[in-house]
Amino acid sequence: MRPALLLIVILLASFVLAPVAGASGPDVEFRVELGPGDALGYHAYKLVLNGSGYVVFPHTDALEGPDLTVAAMVKAYSTPDWNAIASKDELDWRLYVSQVSDRWDFARRDSSGSTVVAEGAPASEGSWTRIAGVSNSTHILLYVNGALSAQASWSGAGSRLNNSLLIGTSSYNGSEMSAQRWRGEIRYVAGFPRSLGLGGLEELWDNHTVSSPVLLFDPTWLSGQGFYGLYAWGGIEGSVAREPDERWVWVIHGAYGDNALHLLFFPLGSYVVFRDPSSGAVLGSLVVSGPSTGDGLVPEASVSWSSSMYVEVEVYFSGPPSTEPLVVEHREKLELSGLYIVVLLASLFSPLVSWLLGVPAAAVMSLVSGYGILLTAREYSYASGSEDRVILSASGLLLGVVLMLNIIIMVYRLIVAARSRRKILELPETW
16 A cells, blocks of 8 residues: 555645646746737836926826826825825826825815815825825715725816826926925826726726726836826926836726737837637737837837737747746636636545545545645736635635645544554464
């Protein structure tokens, strides 16, 4: 029995560890299904401001209507001042930290001259905050870290001024106010000419997925003395700094009104594969090339295709994969693999099997449960929504409990077998 059990353990251990040992290939991967006019954008830098500079985008009427969303991810270093994240003027709208209350605020001024403020949770220092100011025809709302933090009623008639859109400061009647400059870090600011609900905001915050934004300011998208922001180029005033940040890929649906896929500020030499989403057949490929910035990023590359065609896009930032790639997938919803479901079901019944069949079965079932934990970790890395992660966390916890039960049963069976063997040896010899 021992040689057979050892062989089973070795084979199953090889099966469990094979996916981990063979996880080679480019360092960051991405896969998503896209259609014509969509874009992918590369993120690798954050903006760092100390009060000495800010970014100016030109005015756009698209961010002046009653339906408006301004969302950002920021980290405040200190909050004693009127730290403004984004503003179209104090007499229009702004997203900021109040000097008076030291809380997150979103304010809009209406056509009658009344300013309405949705004042939310206390501002935090030194940690990343997901914040969004939203307005519609009746209310102004403020979301902080995934929850509605405040709301207020307003007339729905904005002041509709023609002032510039400022990132990292605010203005009063068109004049920039240095006392309101942001001191901290900004990962991005996104503006939409419509009211996003919590679901749309979570897609932005959790999955970096947006649809038809008017503004998407990402500090990675530096070109010359300013930043590309989709609808316009934003110039730098004063001195700003960038620092390396987490890397991800923006998914921008409806970014352009053409029949092409656009790649924004991707690393030079990135390799893109296009597949049929149904069959998985390769339709074509592209190596990102062209004039690049000082960071080795190509401001834009594009591929044309049929207006009715949707494709699955794979991106490899280190060039063409020489082995089976380690892919970090973007999934719109939780889609468990067939192997994972089989292993999960087998693991749930494994304690009963271990108890009935003894030590060899307990050893095998322990390996199955361990493999289930590895698969759960992989599925967790693919998950995009918070609910999916909660489900997978619960599955992982359950598999951990099952693994411990199998180990306990195996140890118990070994102890019982050892005691039985000792009793047999202690019996007197009879002839």
